[in-house]
Structures are given as structure tokens and as C-alpha cells.
Amino acid sequence: MIPPLVIKQLSYYQGSQPLLQNINFAINPGELVGIIGPNGAGKSTLLKCLSGFISPNSGNISLFERPLNSYSHQQRAQYLSYLPQHTEPAFGFLVQDIIHYGHHQSTSLSNQEITNIISELEITPLLKRPINQLSGGEQQRVHFARLLIQNATIMLLDEPTASLDIGHESLLLNILSHHCQQGKSALIAIHNLNTAITFCDRLLLLEHGQQIAFDSPKKVLTPHQITELYHHNVSVIQHPDNQKIIILPRQHKII
Numbered sequence: 001m002i003p004p005l006v007i008k009q010l011s012y013y014q015g016s017q018p019l020l021q022n023i024n025f026a027i028n029p030g031e032l033v034g035i036i037g038p039n040g041a042g043k044s045t046l047l048k049c050l051s052g053f054i055s056p057n058s059g060n061i062s063l064f065e066r067p068l069n070s071y072s073h074q075q076r077a078q079y080l081s082y083l084p085q086h087t088e089p090a091f092g093f094l095v096q097d098i099i100h101y102g103h104h105q106s107t108s109l110s111n112q113e114i115t116n117i118i119s120e121l122e123i124t125p126l127l128k129r130p131i132n133q134l135s136g137g138e139q140q141r142v143h144f145a146r147l148l149i150q151n152a153t154i155m156l157l158d159e160p161t162a163s164l165d166i167g168h169e170s171l172l173l174n175i176l177s178h179h180c181q182q183g184k185s186a187l188i189a190i191h192n193l194n195t196a197i198t199f200c201d202r203l204l205l206l207e208h209g210q211q212i213a214f215d216s217p218k219k220v221l222t223p224h225q226i227t228e229l230y231h232h233n234v235s236v237i238q239h240p241d242n243q244k245i246i247i248l249p250r251q252h253k254i255i
């Protein structure tokens, strides 16, 4: 099995400041991989490098055994789609135009498949509304729909559930898991560790631009590792049904 996306010795500097150093990992077909780590760890910077939005200073990004930068923009859109953390609401664009743009980047989905995505994400009533008049969570669902409609083999998503209520968060992650079970791959920056444990096959843990671990959630998120990362601000308990860990904020006095 050839991993569709392979990252070797990737480093990225902003001036003389290293934002990412020696990142090494590969994503398999069908895998849902989470990027976790505290604020400022480098998660968004890594996704920007992998989407081709910025170029690393050193290292290699191989997409289906070819350097990422050897693809034309159009070719790349067939293999890679990217949902940034902040998507500026393109003023006045109707939701249906944004959905249409996703379809324009890849024509391989049928009209019925597109209708199914729109209805699954409960976007049908929003189609004729300007995107900049939607709530944050509604906008996030529209951009996720656009990403699915692009139908790329590998999906890169930067905190796609940040504005979603728990019901829509669960819906989005279940849809993403389903697409991965059908053979796509996804790399998703995510802060909710319980969601990451529930849905991700492997986790890439970053801190200060360094790769701390890349393994199964059970191996990466040990109680020791969690205390190291978040100090004593969180509690770790075990789920009574499946013995997976649950991570909760801990109340303490601010002196």
C-alpha cells in the first residue's frame, strides 16, 4: 500500500524563527489523522504547507509519489482539498455559488450526489442566502460541503468543527469518517481531544513546531503526555463502557 501523502524532514521558518522543524509522517488511504497540540504548536502552518499555500524551507512533501510542487493548481485540486481555519466570507456570494465552485474544481460527482451532501449537512434552506449573513456554524457547514463536493482524494481541514454545536460536530466527523471508510484520507487539526480520540485513527502531536508523537490516540494521549502538555488544568478519567480516556477541564482558583 503506497501512502498517498508522505512528509519527510519538513521545516518551515518565518524569518529566522522556526515554526515547524523536522516533521515526518505519512497518511494511508482510508485514514483519518488528527493534528493536535496546544495553541501556537504549528498545526495551521503544517496544513498551509501541505496545501501548497506556503512553501517549506526544507524537506519533501510527496503526493502520490510526486513532489507536491510539481502539480499544476488544477491537478492538485483533484488530489487535495483544503479548508482553512478562517475563511473570509466572500461578501455577497450566495451559498449556492460557493457550492458550485467546489463542483467546478472537480466534476466527478453526479447532481444527485451533490444534492445528498447538501441535504445531509442541512444546507438546503440556506442555498439562496448570502454567505456573509449566515452564522459561524452555518458558514462552516457550507465550506465543509464545498470541500466534500470537490471530491479530492485527501482532505486537509483546519479546525472544521470550531463553530459547531456538539450535534453538528458529531455529524461532520461521522460524514468525514464515512468518506475515509470509502477510501479517502483526511488530515484534520482539532482541539477537542475527546472528539480526536473518538474519530481519529492516528494522531500527530505537535508542540512548539516539533513533532512529539505520531501514533494511535491511545499511545499518544497518555495521562502523562496530557499533563505534560496541559499541566494540571485538565482531568483524565476512563469511559465506563469502552475504557477510552475522557479529558475534561478542571476547575481551580485563580489567585
Ligand SMILES: Nc1ncnc2c1ncn2[C@@H]1O[C@H](COP(=O)(O)OP(=O)(O)OP(=O)(O)O)[C@@H](O)[C@H]1O
Pocket: 014, 019, 037, 038, 039, 040, 041, 042, 043, 044, 045, 046
Ligand atoms: N506569519 C507569521 N509570522 C510570524 N509568526 C507566525 C506567523 N504565522 C504563524 N506564526 C506563529 O507560528 C506559531 C504557529 O502558528 P499556527 O497558527 O500554526 O499554530 P496552531 O497550532 O494552528 O495554533 P492554534 O491552535 O492557536 O490555532 C505561532 O506561535 C504563531 O504565532
